[in-house]
Amino acid sequence: MRLSTAFGVTLREAPGGVEAASHRLLLRAGYIRQLGQGLYSCLPLAHRAITKIEDILREEMNRIGGQEMTMPVVHPADVWRRSGRYDAVGPEMARFKDRKNSDLVLAMTHEEVVADLCRTEIRSHRQLPQVVYHIQTKFRDDARPRAGLIRVREFTMKDSYTLDRDAEGLARQYRNHYEAYFRIFWRCGLPTIAVGSDVGMMGGSQAHEFMYLTPIGEDTLVLCDACGYAANRQIARFRKPEAEAEEPLPIRKVATPGARTIRDLGEFLGIPESGTAKAVFLTAGLDGGLREQLVLAVIRGDMEVNETKLANAVGASWLRPAEDDAIRASGAVPGYASPIGLHGVTVVCDDSIAASPNLVAGANETGFHLLHVNAGRDYEPDIVTDIAAASEGCACPDCGEPMRTSRGVEVGNIFQLGTRYGDAVGASFLDENGEERPIWMGSYGIGSGRLLACIAEEHHDDYGLIWPASVAPFDVHLLPLGGKAGAADESVRCAEEIYRSLRAAGLDVLMDDRDERAGVKFADADLIGIPLRVVVSRRSLGRGGVEVRFRESRDADVIPVERLADELAARRAKLLAELDEGIRIPAFG
RNA sequence: CGGGGCGUGGCGCAGUCUGGCAGCGCGCCUGCUUUGGGAGCAGGAAGCCGGAGGUUCGAAUCCUCUCGCCCCGACCA
Known part of the structure; x- marks a missing residue:
């Protein structure tokens, strides 16, 4: 892509009232624009980054047997009435009528639709287990959207659903997701922890939230550094100071x-x-x-x-x-x-x-x-x-050591739902003995926009974004200096040639071919945050090549043009390999 | 839903208290000079001051209503 023709511009100043670094930088660097409260457009840069995230989501979902599909965003109210959630969820769900006056809703999630599909598609134990998923728009009329893409009303979510014949099968799939989620977040360069969580409106037995720890988070987590106990404060247990035993006295x-x-x-x-x-x-x-x-x-x-x-x-x-x-x-x-x-x-x-x-x-x-x-x-x-709230310093329920609290953003969640949704719509199968049994469901979500914002929150400096190579909208930011676009300048001609050859080598290249001064181009490159930067100038050519540097580093290396594609491909591969090698999956618990 | 704040060229803001020509910085357009970390000079375009109603000779400014956005709380997968 050429910056001279790119849709979306960088802003020297952020709009007022913007607090979170991710929000400010995504706006300033021309990734997102707000349309209304909790409603954002993703401009080409953000769209490309989200596409990279979705590629990772697909790879990891497919790795655990997921089959991608698409389910509607608009649902008949009846499927939500059957599960009991039409009345249970309140004004967070947007409701409207069609021309025939039938009640419709905008989907907040898709358990009902999956359960409804099971009713007709799953008949035999031979068709289980299953993992299906889609990457689809959700709408939740949140009372208070905030912090840019961290908390919005309309968003895109990867939601997957597992279908099993019994609790053991569900537990196995739940665990597969637990591991897949850690792989996903590590590959995106985002450190997370899994904490036990409330099942909330989803219902079900066990749930984990994947939390990115940050002061701007809205959830409070209770953590034990001694033994690893971690829970959302909403359900966190703790050892209560015991009262001294006394004989009851008269009132x-x-x-x-x-x-x-x-x-x-x-x-x-x-x-x-x-x-x-x-x-x-x-x-x-x-x-x-x-x-x-x-x-x-x-x-x-x-x-x-x-x-x-x-x-x-x-x-x-x-x-x-x-x-x-x-x-x-x-x-x-x-x-x-x-x-x-x-x-x-x-x-x-x-x-x-x-x-x-x-x-x-x-x-x-x-x-x-x-x-x-x-x-x-x-x-x-x-x-x-137990109805007591855990707080900073209270004793760990497992080991008794004092716990600490931390703020976090929920970037993913996994739920063991059990048979609730299948029961509600009559989704069942026949086992080997010809007996009808309920389908056991699990539900697992990751919001791609929120994930992007958290990555931005984690990876930036005073000058702008610093994307991990796995999610960067481009692999290489190519900066020709000194000369108008299309002019007969040596640097520009050389950059054009490099642009063609790098793309031919399979790299995604963003070229700043604007007629701007070097300072402007450098500042915008810092802001946009592409991990690899190539500067082509009279000076660099005089030294026998072009300057290559990482966004994170201050030092550049002069690389001969003939070796450039190989050098960049190698550096990119190294960055990606570092992300893969960083994958750590904590013990399940 | 409760409390607080803000709506003035694309962005950031001043002007509102005390009514009297709609301003500043950045950005944008043209030209000349400049050219390795957000250039200089000159010229230019662009705002019915969120909207409606009212008070007044006269309203960005005062009053009423309304819409939108932000922050804190409540709420939330």
């Missing part, structure tokens, strides 16, 4: 004027926060979010409630802080609440509460608390489970 009411918070209470009574029971009221959306239920989460005062765990415990599709009116209607008093003597409330106790005797709790009376409250004796929780 006693004490005046605690003005002590509305746990800290106030601890100071007032002269006890540690772990000696108190914190009561948090939330309104939960049950039955797919249609029915509201007041929930009281009770946790020891030294910990916080994890809303994801709580939502999973009560089967809620959403939670919101409860209004004071609803709290009072249950018999509780905000600020002095406890689970004793309430009605119309689902009481969920963290397991730390059940294990801690003689806690201080509210008296459901303004200005008073109760001493020596014991779960099971003074009130009966509806649910006792």
Whole structure:
């Protein structure tokens, strides 16, 4: 491609309000342009880079037996009604009607369609296992897109689906994806870790997220450096400080004027926060979010409630802080609440509460608390489970060492779905004994645009992007200096010849044939970030060739023109080999 | 959905408080000079100031409504 005729220009200044380095540089270097909130066009440079990413996705999917196909972006609402997700997912899914007034949706993902296809295509155990995938547009009407391509509303995703006859088959395919994903990310030059994650709206039993660790990430991860435990904070477990064993004492009411918070209470009574029971009221959306239920989460005062765990415990599709009116209607008093003597409330106790005797709790009376409250004796929780939020420094659930937290961007995910979707649409097969059995499904996604943005985030400097050779939109950036395009200058003639010969040698070449000064060309080359640069100038020709350097390096080598194609091909091969050699697949767990 | 902010040539911004000729830098076009890290000089094109309504002799500026975008939170595979 010739820069003089390329569609898209570089910008000296980024548009205002742009924070993330990947966002700023992709805009400035002419890769992407915003059309609307969370909606981006990929200009030729980004398109080429994404094509490289997709090539890697295809290779690695095909390596584990994947068959590429294409499924529609527009779905009849009925397939989503059958799975129960039409009502469950809320406004994130775009819905509309066709001319016949039939309900349609824009696809957020494709489990329903795959399950529907299985209904007719999969009849016998002989047709299993299967891996199918496509690279297709998704739309999710996210409430808050941000950071350029990191979080958008319309995006392209590689989503694959595995079909198996039993849980063991699913586990095998899940593991194949686990390894394939690490290969993919390493080949793209992106370091990631796999963390255990919430299954969320997908449903299912086990899930991992592949996380690129970066301060701009929106997910909080809890990591143990000692043993490798890693989980999204949404589901992260930890060892809770144990309470001292005591005989239960008789309950006693004490005046605690003005002590509305746990800290106030601890100071007032002269006890540690772990000696108190914190009561948090939330309104939960049950039955797919249609029915509201007041929930009281009770946790020891030294910990916080994890809303994801709580939502999973009560089967809620959403939670919101409860209004004071609803709290009072249950018999509780905000600020002095406890689970004793309430009605119309689902009481969920963290397991730390059940294990801690003689806690201080509210008296459901303004200005008073109760001493020596014991779960099971003074009130009966509806649910006792782990609803505590892990945080920086808390003890690893596996080895007990202190854990740290980190921010991350989810660049891929893998889900063991089980038989849920097959059951919903009646997708089953006949086994060797002629018995009808449900199909076990798995679902696995990687967003290609988000992946591109994360790679840009990882590989850049103050001057611009520095693409790994595997995803760079071009292999070589060719810069003729000193002379107008098409002029009879020696450097230009030579560059034209090199342009032809490198392309003939199979390299993707971007030639800056614009009538620009050297400084402008260098600055734009830094910005665009092609890994190999060739400078052709009177000076270099005087030294017997052209200058070759890596984008990352400051040093150039003079290479004779006759040897140039071989030299560049060798350097490119070396860069790619380094990426392949870097592949590390952590133990599955 | 809650809180905050911003919409003025392609991009970055000033002007708005205190109403009175629509500006600056970069970019773009033409010419001359220059030519290895974002050149200099000269000339030029380009904005119904996001939109609608209102107040006023007069509105980018004041008022009302509205649309769009950004940031924080809620939410989210």
